Amino acid sequence: MAMSGIAETDTTVKLFCDFIDSSERQGPYKMNVIKIMLKRGHEEWFQPISADSIANEYYDMVRDQCETHSLDGISKVFHKPFSKAEVENHLSSLPFAKLTTESPRTGKSPFKNANGKLIVREEYCIPTKEAHVAIQLAVENKLEDYFKMKQK
Amino acid sequence: MKRLLLRKIQFALRHHGGTASLQDIYAYVEKSYYQLELDRYKDWKGHVNKQIRAHSSDSASFTGKEDLFYSTGNKGIWGLRQSNT
Numbered sequence: 001m002a003m004s005g006i007a008e009t010d011t012t013v014k015l016f017c018d019f020i021d022s023s024e025r026q027g028p029y030k031m032n033v034i035k036i037m038l039k040r041g042h043e044e045w046f047q048p049i050s051a052d053s054i055a056n057e058y059y060d061m062v063r064d065q066c067e068t069h070s071l072d073g074i075s076k077v078f079h080k081p082f083s084k085a086e087v088e089n090h091l092s093s094l095p096f097a098k099l100t101t102e103s104p105r106t107g108k109s110p111f112k113n114a115n116g117k118l119i120v121r122e123e124y125c126i127p128t129k130e131a132h133v134a135i136q137l138a139v140e141n142k143l144e145d146y147f148k149m150k151q152k
Numbered sequence: 153m154k155r156l157l158l159r160k161i162q163f164a165l166r167h168h169g170g171t172a173s174l175q176d177i178y179a180y181v182e183k184s185y186y187q188l189e190l191d192r193y194k195d196w197k198g199h200v201n202k203q204i205r206a207h208s209s210d211s212a213s214f215t216g217k218e219d220l221f222y223s224t225g226n227k228g229i230w231g232l233r234q235s236n237t
Contacts, residue, residue, distance in 0.1 A: 123156055
């Protein structure tokens with residue numbers, strides 16, 4: 001009973017991973033955003049993130065995936081030299097918007113949008129190594145599935 | 153939201169190795185100020201303090217429900233009770 005608050009986090013992490021697992025595969029966009037968030041470590045991964053702060057890293061990540069996995073159907077934004085404004089627009093209209101959309105399988109998204117920033121809902125803000133590892137694994141699996149599907 | 157605040161306090165104590173000063177707890181909780189809807193309170197620090205006391209059998213304000221925190225004996229320093237499970 002004493003640790004009920006923290007103990008409940010296992011179910012929450014599972015819900016978060018289910019949301020990742022059930023998301024539609026329209027590109028590596030959404031997973032890349034979560035991947036960048038996770039790079040901040042297990043204590044900070046869920047802190048709000050803005051398109052402005054991740055545009056450069058995100059652009060390089062998608063470009064790298066395009067080359068490594070010969071991806072087609074990737075937004076034209078990534079087929080031309082880096083334009084911060086265009087990448088920010090892309091981030092806001094695609095991954096940020098899609099990540100905040102309700103999932104048909106898991107219901108309410110763990111993300112929400114506030115003042116242009118992508119925010120993890122408080123109930124999913126879990127600063128543990130276990131949560132970080134589990135979410136990282138779910139993201140990597142999802143990306144791997146996507147790359148495999150594209151190679152077929 | 154109360155549930156989430158309690159969990160945040162637990163994470164704050166865990167982050168500081170199991171015990172922390174009220175100031176450290178406030179600083180940790182404040183990062184989620186709007187998410188936890190602390191803007192609803194005139195004195196949000198007082199609210200956090202009240203929640204800690206309400207969930208500690210070492211406090212006179214203990215509600216008798218969940219005994220999550222303990223007083224270390226040093227003024228303003230609280231600790232996280234270990235799980236019984």
